[in-house]
Amino acid sequence: MSTAPNYYNEDHVGLFDDVLMRLIVEIEAKTVAELAHRLAPIDNAPIQLMRRLAKDDDIAIAGPVLKRSARLDESDLVDIARQKGPDHLLAISGRNEIGEAVTDVLVQRGDRDVVRSVATNKGAKFSEASFTSLVKRAETDGVLAETVGLRPDVPIHLFRQLVAQATEVVQKRLLAAARPEAQSEIKRVLVEVSREIGTKAAPERDYRAAQRAVLDMRRAETLDESQLAHFARTGQFEEMVAALSALCAVPLDVVDRLMSSDRTDPVLILCKAVGFEWPTVRAIMNVHTGGKGTSTQGIDEAHANFERLSQSTAQRVVRFWQIRQPDADEATAASGGSSRGLD
DSSP states (O other): OBOOOTTOOHHHHHHHHHHHHHHGGGSOHHHHHHHHHHHTTBTTSOHHHHHHHHTOSOHHHHHHHHHHOTTOOHHHHHHHHHHSOHHHHHHHTTSSOBOHHHHHHHHHHOOHHHHHHHHHOTTBOOOHHHHHHHHHHGGGOHHHHHHHHTOTTSOHHHHHHHHHHSOHHHHHHHHHHSOHHHHHHHHHHHHHHHHHHHTOOOOOOOOHHHHHHHHHHHHTTOOSHHHHHHHHHTTOHHHHHHHHHHHHTOOHHHHHHHHTSSSSHHHHHHHHHTTOOHHHHHHHHHHHTTTOOOOHHHHHHHHHHHHHSOHHHHHHHHHHHHHHOOOHHHHHHHTTSSSOOOO
């Protein structure tokens, strides 16, 4: 950062501080914003003035100071982070260095943009509690999952949890970008999760009637996406699974296992592979969750993941299910290390 000339000692700066604190109430906002922009990078800027500017409700005034001023100590930043809104939090998240006490508040109060920003900040330090919160929020935020997973300071047990719950695309990105030692850990976690999910037995269902109905539709050439969507909207689980199996050419028992998983990723993969539209996917997801639906954020994230997922990637996974006819652990592993698998 730059400093004022050497002949401006702290007494001089203190005098400027008193004068400017009196004048600032008479200056128009545009001029105050320019003053904040000019003073923010100066190491020995008037300290009371900088604190006053940092607390201003106008982010054009507060932003430069919150992001750059060395005159703000950790207690200043904590107080402001507790009291102000997302714009102020976002500005703080961009500082070169951020202590644990500040990141605790940013993670607790910040919206998605704030949390992603501070997680990306290499100069930010996190407590284990904040890392735990980040990993929890990363369950529904693939971008955050990737960012946190690439931090070298994330505790190993939380790193394992993050990888286990990550989507397939995020897992691939982590593998591609991670250090060699981290790559080995990611692969090991995926194998463990695959085995764990493979031990969970799905409830037995009688699909015989549904299979006969679907077979009749295929013969009559009436089995298509709209019919599948109808099964989903009317809550006909067995018919829906049988139709998915027929349309995707994936064994019924595999589709049954995937549809019984805790995550929606396999649904997205199956539907993307055969080119279904989002309304159909949304209807299937509702049946998949037992009619309880998911949060608005969860739906938005699933929609974004579905759009980002390439059809070629989905088809590659589905081909594994088709050709290998895998049992439960193999099927879930192919989708990204269990039913926890997409972006």
